[in-house]
Amino acid sequence: MYWFRTDTPLIFCLWLAVAIIWGLGGWLLASQAFRLERHERLLVGFSLGLACYLWFINLIGRWLPPTLTFGLAGLLVLILGLCYTWKGERPILDWEDLRIGWWLLIGLVLFWVFARTARGLAIFDDRKNISIVSTMAAGDIPPHHYMNAGVYFAYHYGFQILGASLMRLGGLLPWSAYDLSKAMLGANVLLLAGLLGKRYIDYSRAGLVVAGVLAFSTGTRYLLLLAPAGLMARLDPLIFVRSVDQVVGMPLSQAIQQGLILGDGPPAPFLYAFMNGIGWPVVMAIHAGPSTMSLTLLLLTWLVVPRIKRPAALFILVIMFSLWALVWESSYGVFLVAGLIAGFYWLWRRSEGPGEMLKWVAAALLISAPIALFQGGTITEVVRNILFRSGSLASNMVQQAAIGGGFSLRWPPAIYSGHLSALSIFSPLELLVGILELGPVVLFTPWISWWAWKRFKQGDGILGTMVLSAWLGFALPVFFSYEYDRDIVRFTKHGLLIWTLVLTIMLWDKSLRWMKVLRYPAVLGLALMVSGGVAIAGTELTAASQAVLTENGIIGLDSSIAQDVWDQLQTGSEVFDPQTWRATMLTGRLTRVVTGNMSYDYDHSAAWEQLREKPSVEGLLADGFRYVYIDETWWGEIPPESRASLSESCIRIVSEHRDANREQFRRLIDLAGCQP
Numbered sequence: 001m002y003w004f005r006t007d008t009p010l011i012f013c014l015w016l017a018v019a020i021i022w023g024l025g026g027w028l029l030a031s032q033a034f035r036l037e038r039h040e041r042l043l044v045g046f047s048l049g050l051a052c053y054l055w056f057i058n059l060i061g062r063w064l065p066p067t068l069t070f071g072l073a074g075l076l077v078l079i080l081g082l083c084y085t086w087k088g089e090r091p092i093l094d095w096e097d098l099r100i101g102w103w104l105l106i107g108l109v110l111f112w113v114f115a116r117t118a119r120g121l122a123i124f125d126d127r128k129n130i131s132i133v134s135t136m137a138a139g140d141i142p143p144h145h146y147m148n149a150g151v152y153f154a155y156h157y158g159f160q161i162l163g164a165s166l167m168r169l170g171g172l173l174p175w176s177a178y179d180l181s182k183a184m185l186g187a188n189v190l191l192l193a194g195l196l197g198k199r200y201i202d203y204s205r206a207g208l209v210v211a212g213v214l215a216f217s218t219g220t221r222y223l224l225l226l227a228p229a230g231l232m233a234r235l236d237p238l239i240f241v242r243s244v245d246q247v248v249g250m251p252l253s254q255a256i257q258q259g260l261i262l263g264d265g266p267p268a269p270f271l272y273a274f275m276n277g278i279g280w281p282v283v284m285a286i287h288a289g290p291s292t293m294s295l296t297l298l299l300l301t302w303l304v305v306p307r308i309k310r311p312a313a314l315f316i317l318v319i320m321f322s323l324w325a326l327v328w329e330s331s332y333g334v335f336l337v338a339g340l341i342a343g344f345y346w347l348w349r350r351s352e353g354p355g356e357m358l359k360w361v362a363a364a365l366l367i368s369a370p371i372a373l374f375q376g377g378t379i380t381e382v383v384r385n386i387l388f389r390s391g392s393l394a395s396n397m398v399q400q401a402a403i404g405g406g407f408s409l410r411w412p413p414a415i416y417s418g419h420l421s422a423l424s425i426f427s428p429l430e431l432l433v434g435i436l437e438l439g440p441v442v443l444f445t446p447w448i449s450w451w452a453w454k455r456f457k458q459g460d461g462i463l464g465t466m467v468l469s470a471w472l473g474f475a476l477p478v479f480f481s482y483e484y485d486r487d488i489v490r491f492t493k494h495g496l497l498i499w500t501l502v503l504t505i506m507l508w509d510k511s512l513r514w515m516k517v518l519r520y521p522a523v524l525g526l527a528l529m530v531s532g533g534v535a536i537a538g539t540e541l542t543a544a545s546q547a548v549l550t551e552n553g554i555i556g557l558d559s560s561i562a563q564d565v566w567d568q569l570q571t572g573s574e575v576f577d578p579q580t581w582r583a584t585m586l587t588g589r590l591t592r593v594v595t596g597n598m599s600y601d602y603d604h605s606a607a608w609e610q611l612r613e614k615p616s617v618e619g620l621l622a623d624g625f626r627y628v629y630i631d632e633t634w635w636g637e638i639p640p641e642s643r644a645s646l647s648e649s650c651i652r653i654v655s656e657h658r659d660a661n662r663e664q665f666r667r668l669i670d671l672a673g674c675q676p
Helices: 009-032 038-060 066-085 101-119 126-137 160-170 174-200 206-216 221-226 229-235 282-288 290-307 313-327 329-348 357-374 378-391 396-402 428-438 440-458 461-479 485-506 510-545 556-565 582-587 606-613 617-622 632-637 640-645
Strands: 148-152 407-409 414-417 421-424 480-482 627-631 652-658 665-670
Touching: 009 038, 009 066, 009 160, 038 066, 038 101, 038 160, 038 174, 038 290, 038 313, 066 160, 101 174, 101 282, 101 510, 126 160, 126 174, 126 582, 148 378, 160 174, 174 206, 174 282, 174 290, 174 485, 206 282, 206 485, 206 510, 221 428, 221 510, 229 428, 282 290, 282 510, 290 313, 290 329, 290 357, 290 461, 290 485, 313 329, 313 357, 329 357, 329 461, 329 485, 357 378, 357 461, 414 428, 414 461, 414 485, 421 428, 428 440, 440 461, 440 485, 440 510, 461 480, 461 485, 480 485, 485 510, 556 582, 556 652, 556 665, 582 627, 606 617, 627 632
Parallel strands: none
Antiparallel strands: 407 480, 414 421, 627 665, 652 665
């Protein structure tokens, strides 16, 4: 009930065949467009192939049938790779690139661990992620809102395309497709981090150290457990605990001692002291999906940009940056600004400094920007709303855009935590908590910036660009708030990830021996950050002992329905489900519950609420619902006349399953025969 939606698991070989095709295309790109080291080409090629594959699916999926889309996109990546072999180096591939057995073994182990834990977790917006995996696999590209069939979804859906390919070509159920895609990307991103560390550090195990620090680093809120009681008493009236739900409104001194069971998460509790309101460690963020894909593209950019071999590589950079805009618009935005600044600096000081490759970065970013406006996702839908909402440029959305698209000045400036709200930088006690929330790496940012500037002037333009984007991402939430302020921490997390990577790499720089006074405190700071992530990972690992399909109580009966009917209902039809999004995920067909198109629009429409309270065949058909998904709970809650209406002889039962005791059931019915 967890893995396959078909009785023939061998169908997964079809996805593997397509993956080999786009992987081969990526390997060709890595070999012919960039001057990569032998041990880098295969792993970087896999990431390049994946990025191009997802981008091509989004491009052609709006015109072609789904199976053709997911198959043809892989072939297009291979064709693209073959194009780069024209007038390229010979041989076109070096089979010695395959001699990276230890890297591949580590990747397989990481994939297995992440897949096991993903199977037992359902705590990061599964409702929206798995729903659009299902609808995109059924051909809805770009996806409509999973709870409003009338509008496109303003969401960063680029990563979920991978899960959709696993579902369509691999025959997986939506939750297993999503879990495997997260595990695959989690292993890949840590391998890329290892490659980056190895490039900068002349030490055989350096890559493992860099990847390990990136995997586990997080904030150090837990150090407040060591604070004197008097200090905590002074902090309590200053800090409002706004998340997570189980501790909202508690004094910080009390909340920090709590163990929290998060929804359909691991059986062991997360300790609030080790959680973080700015970003989970990468080993946990992997299970959210899109941010890990963003980190993949960041590392991929860092690896390939300094090794551009030929001008034609510009097209690959455009694809990568366009996909980045579709995956995680916040990181793309700050890198866009940083890349353009660095590019203009190169034009100004062309004879010295970062090197010619920055012009290619700036050019690719400029080309990717208009693509981001039209390719779908959050940026496209925000622009669409600004231009067309209510048919008037004086609409409320446009007025918001005029003052910054939902952004407003934050005063006093503050470090914002999704758990602890705004922590004023002018309040010493709040600033202390803010630094602990960020982690000690923030204390070393002057040193990091000095080292990055030094390397930038020596020719490492991409390092300087990354650190500049980190500063932009960090500064924005300090001075600006957002309409949905909990989302603004994505900018801060972008900065922290880059600073952590750079600080880890810096510690191996032999030319900095005279700065031991900073090196040893930096090692201690990183160790403290890693310790917090290890504690979180230990809790997360307990999820490997259980299997959770997804949130909201989805059980084996729902899985049986999905195996019967997914993508078998009439195209364009809509399904009513009293549990809002459940049937969309199971059938691949859309519904209408809310009125907006953003990821946080969850207010149910009055029409939907009325149908849920007192459904009838006539009312459901009048509101455009052809199919209805019924469970025993809702069936027992609705009035007798509604049960009679939904039992009329004109109704066809599409699929029905009951448990062994015949107490629980799931039933999907078709109302088409009742139309006048």
